[in-house]
Amino acid sequence: MLKVRQEGIGSIVEFGCGLGYYTEMLAANTHARVVDVNVAGTLDALVVIYFVQGKLAEATPLAQRALSIYELRVGKNARELVSPIKMLGAIDLMKGDLDKSEPLLKRAVKLSRKFFGKRHTEIAKQLGNLGALCMAREKPAKARRYFEEALTIWGENPDPVYGVMTMVNLAKVHANDGDRDRADSLFRKALALREQAFGQDHPQTRNIADSYAEFQKKAGISGKP
Structure with missing residues (x-):
């Protein structure tokens, strides 16, 4: 899973x-x-x-x-x-x-x-959780819709913590579906945002870097994040 x-x-x-x-x-x-x-x-x-x-x-x-x-x-x-x-x-x-x-x-x-209102960040957080729930139910299509809606809201209200985590989760959905290019793009963007907000050595940054490295290994993609 x-x-x-x-x-x-x-x-x-x-x-x-x-x-x-x-x-x-x-x-x-x-x-x-x-x-x-x-x-x-x-x-x-x-x-x-x-x-x-x-x-x-x-x-x-x-x-x-x-x-x-x-x-x-x-x-x-x-x-x-x-x-x-x-x-x-x-x-x-x-x-x-x-x-x-x-x-x-x-x-x-x-x-x-x-x-x-419909575009509040509080809603984006909850949509992210619903997306995680759908992935746990092995319903990636529904999860993708929740994550994408959440990211649309985060795009209007940028947040270096919560929005980035939704981005990572969506990247994992695309990776699971075999869309390596889309997954790679999202991982790179998420990692860049986290590095900008917290620096390369912060635990939250390293968590994303580790997830990205794991994706690269499975996808056969070379190069550093």
């Missing part, structure tokens, strides 16, 4: 605070028996931190709780639901539970389009 990387969720740095801060906030609100959108927001932050750390077992119940609070306080068709829904979809995708992941990711895309 072709391996693809799941699209980015976010960075702990974006929150400006760490695990301890949000854990203390949650404990205080729980002790006071506060159940409102502020608690759900704290849960959202903890979910992302645990997800980035690979602690899916810890992240899952917190995302479920956040979703329940939001649905209770703001309804089942509100903007606030996007975060816990997309995270639950991403968690299930990481666990390999594709049947649970797919409807969650599609629901997140639908809500995001409603509240953020």
